[in-house]
Amino acid sequence: MSGLMRTTSRSESENHFLGQLTNPNLTLVEFLSHYDTAVDSQRFKYNKNTHNSNYTTPDLKTHLQVEKDAAELYTNTLFYDVQDEIWASLFHCCSLSVQESERFSTFVIRDTEADYKIGGTKVKVKVNVKYEVKYTPSDCSVQCSCLRYECFGLLCRHIFYVLRLSKVDHFPKQYLQSRWSKNPMIIKSVKNSQHGANVSNSECALDSVLREIYSNVEQSVNHLVGDFEKLQLYKDAQTTLKEKAKMDVPNPAKMNTNAVYAATLGVTEPQNVDIFPPTDINTKGNRIRTRRKSKSEIAMKLSDKPKRLCNTCGQYAHHDSRNCPTKKKGLRDDDVADVEQYDGEDMDFDYSE
Numbered sequence: 001m002s003g004l005m006r007t008t009s010r011s012e013s014e015n016h017f018l019g020q021l022t023n024p025n026l027t028l029v030e031f032l033s034h035y036d037t038a039v040d041s042q043r044f045k046y047n048k049n050t051h052n053s054n055y056t057t058p059d060l061k062t063h064l065q066v067e068k069d070a071a072e073l074y075t076n077t078l079f080y081d082v083q084d085e086i087w088a089s090l091f092h093c094c095s096l097s098v099q100e101s102e103r104f105s106t107f108v109i110r111d112t113e114a115d116y117k118i119g120g121t122k123v124k125v126k127v128n129v130k131y132e133v134k135y136t137p138s139d140c141s142v143q144c145s146c147l148r149y150e151c152f153g154l155l156c157r158h159i160f161y162v163l164r165l166s167k168v169d170h171f172p173k174q175y176l177q178s179r180w181s182k183n184p185m186i187i188k189s190v191k192n193s194q195h196g197a198n199v200s201n202s203e204c205a206l207d208s209v210l211r212e213i214y215s216n217v218e219q220s221v222n223h224l225v226g227d228f229e230k231l232q233l234y235k236d237a238q239t240t241l242k243e244k245a246k247m248d249v250p251n252p253a254k255m256n257t258n259a260v261y262a263a264t265l266g267v268t269e270p271q272n273v274d275i276f277p278p279t280d281i282n283t284k285g286n287r288i289r290t291r292r293k294s295k296s297e298i299a300m301k302l303s304d305k306p307k308r309l310c311n312t313c314g315q316y317a318h319h320d321s322r323n324c325p326t327k328k329k330g331l332r333d334d335d336v337a338d339v340e341q342y343d344g345e346d347m348d349f350d351y352s353e
Helices: 007-019 028-055 065-073 076-091 148-152 157-165 203-224 228-248 257-265 295-303 325-329 333-340
Strands: 093-100 105-111 116-119 124-127 130-136 141-144
Touching (some): 007 028, 028 076, 028 203, 065 076, 141 148, 141 157
Antiparallel strands (some): 105 130, 130 141
16 A cells, blocks of 8 residues: 555654554664564565465355456455445446447446435435446457546446446456555566567566466465475476576576666666756755855854954954955055054145146
């Protein structure tokens, strides 16, 4: 569910989970020990739920093949949600109109369970809720105006109703998101470079094959873990397959660091960078301070500093010989005294050129 949560909500969820096992008074060693306990409890719950999903069969409500496919693809918790939508498509949905074109068909579906009433206390008007579902037979793609799949990644009852009308018996696997499947922890970065695969194999098909291989190996080991002799035979068979793979592909293509990041994130680094941060904005954390300080603030800051002896004016002040005020004017004390002796005398100046 973390994919549906904001960053703040996700942080609050993590803090709540870790806060049950930690407190601010713990030492570093105690905190690490409690943190390992919290991670182990999460792994235990994940393994328990994975075991229940792989080795238990949920109860089915209908005879539809799409429900059986959903039970094999989804986890038990998510399957019950999908099962409710399949069940509601049988008893709460009806088609009002169909508009067919060359490429797709548009269905107007009424959801009786979503009907509501508006009006005052005496007179109420019942409103029939209608949804529009677009179905494309060429690629078996569907889209509903309720936007349940866009919001949660799960198909709605209106889509299941349209699929049943269109004679689509099996569950469309292109609408199965990996986070709701039984094996969501397979990471795409374990696959080799796309150059090592055939050009005809798309990235989605390659990822699907890898997921199926890892799922088959994990389930086989779980079945044979109680019989050591059969587990040993299975290990020998896997070793034989590994040696055969080395003979078929002796030197697999290596991926550099950028290729590994690109395969993990699903994006590639652009050749030319044309997006840069703005330069005329003083963002938070910038080291340049452009705020103007008042004279009183500057005087208070200077009063805290000790006075020093200036070699130019010979006084104790908050400056030195480099920034002495008399030096900036180009006058020394002797020059000032020479100028003072002319006070009161007439001085003639010749302004002629």
